[in-house]
Structures are given as C-alpha cells and as structure tokens.
Amino acid sequence: MTLTLALNYLTCVIYTKSPKMSHPVTYKYAQCQRGRIHFAEAGSGEPLLLMHATPRSHRSFRNMLPLLAPHCRAIAIDTPGFGNSDPIPSQITLEDMAAMVIDFMDNQEIERAHVFGLHTGNKIGAAMAAGWPQRISSLIIAGHTHSLIADPQSRDAAIHVLSDHYPPLYAEAPDGAENIRDWVAAHAETQKLWWQQNLISSSQVEKKDVDYAEARVIDYLLGRHSIRAMYNAIFNFNFNAALAQLEAPTLVLELLTPDEAHHGEQAEKVCSLMKSARAAKVKNGDRSFLEKKPLTIVTPILDFLKSQRNLI
Secondary structure, eight states, X not given: OOHHHHHHHHHHHHHHTSOOOSSOOEEEEEEETTEEEEEEEEOOSSEEEEEOOTTOOGGGGTTTHHHHTTTSEEEEEOOTTSTTSOOOOSSOOHHHHHHHHHHHHHHTTOSOEEEEEETHHHHHHHHHHHHOGGGEEEEEEEEEHHHHOSSHHHHHHHHHHHHTTSXXXXXXXXXXXXXXHHHHHHHHHHHHHHTOHXXXXXXXXXXXXXXXXXXXXXXXXXXXXXXXHHHHHHHTSOHHHHHHHOOSOEEEEEEEOGGGGGGOOOHHHHHTTSSSEEEEEEETXXXXXXXXXXXXXXXXXXXXXXXXXXXX
C-alpha cells in the first residue's frame, strides 16, 4: 500500500467514526485549470469558503462544517499543495494561490462567496479580495496574534519563529543522501505531532485529543513537500498593501493565547489598515480550538455573516 493510499485509508477511518449528522459532509474533487482541488462541503445557500493554515487541510474544519451547514454552504478546501489537492511548484506566490481558488469558484459555479481564512488562509483570502473584489462578499481574517501583527517586519519575524523548525531543503548529493535525510527529518516531525505533550502527561486523555493528533500527522505527511514554498510565498507577500485595497466588509478574528501576549493585541491595528473592518477576539484560543472547541470559532463567524446577510 502506498503512503498516499494509506493516508487516505486513515482519513476514511476518521470520518467513518464520526457520528451521523443531519447535514452530511461530502468530499469531492474539482478539476481546475492548474490541477485538482479536493474539498469537503456541507449545507446549502450562500457559499462560505474555509481556508486552512499551513500545513493543514480541510480536516482542520471537520468539526466546524456540521455547525455551519444549517446556515450556509460551507466549503473547506485543501489549498493546492496540501491535503488531497495536487502539488504546487517550488516557486509560487500567494497571488497564484488566490487565482487557483478563484478558478475553483469558477469550476463550482460560485459567483460570489464569503471567505474565512486562518493564518496562511487569511493571506490567500486577502489576495483574493484585493485581486477579485467582485467575487468576495465578505472576508474573515483569522489567526493567532503572530499572524496578525500590523508591522510587516515584526510579523515576519514572529512567523519565522514558528516556520523555521520545519526541516530544511537538503542539497542534492551524488548518492541521493538528501532523500534519506529528508525522510529522517519527516519522521522526527511526525513524532512530535504524534506524541503531543497532553497525550503523554494528562491524567485523562479524551478521544478528541487523539483525533486531533491523528489529523495533524496525516496533514503533515501529505503537505510536507509544500511547506517551504508556502512560507516563502507568505514572506514575499505584501499583506498590508492587500489589506489597504480591500473593499469587502471584513472581520479580523484574533485568537489570543498567553504565550503570544508579548506581541500585544493586534486586531484593532489591523482593522485600521482597511476601509471597512471590525475586530473580534477569542480568548485562550489555541491552535486546537477549531477542532476541539469549534463552536467558539463558529459563533463569531455566524454573528458576522448575519450582520452581512440574514443567513440565520
């Protein structure tokens, strides 16, 4: 069994174990101009695109989709290079990524959509709204403080702290040694994701804790070859310039954690860069919230969408 088939099997196991829902989640591929894009969707009505952080996939929204489905057509895409979508080239820009998502919208006959983006997803969303304003009904820029720092140099420095731990791209060697070094480094990274601290030291481990670790391991293995290209695209993207161009109503949703308090809260500062933006915050919103406490993220999303159109 190949690695991809094995991972897809594990994905099916995860979904098979999920309870039945009144708004079932379906999984599909869109054959777009620059490759296939895999996505999960639930519900009907106005479309809401959900775009994930690096190196995650639609799996990070798996517990949000059933909560959003009664109110809209919620679509969680695997951005190109991640999840089950086709690979991306080693040199790519966020404008390229945005164009691919617009191509996905064309494929799905979506004229306009609301967009939620977390971390990398918030920057792709900003590039979409800046480059194709007529296609974006509203935008939700979500992230932990490091992803939202208003000063570009400080933001890049904070992101580097988190991105630099990923294995480097090793130089080619005559005997192909770079391949085994890359594989060893991937094993070390998956070990950290597999044996998360709470799984080792907690007095009680819940099933959702294991499911969360499992989903992160699968996503890392499927997307690891695109991580460096994506972070290079982020560092080359003028986020502030894109924000200044936005015409769509925008919510800046800041996930506050004690370990990033030294940055200072950023939502209002980011809002000041835009024409029409408001701020909302989730306290103690660690990276697992989307999967372990999805309602804490879904609630401000629905509140914002309700203020734009009566979706509820």
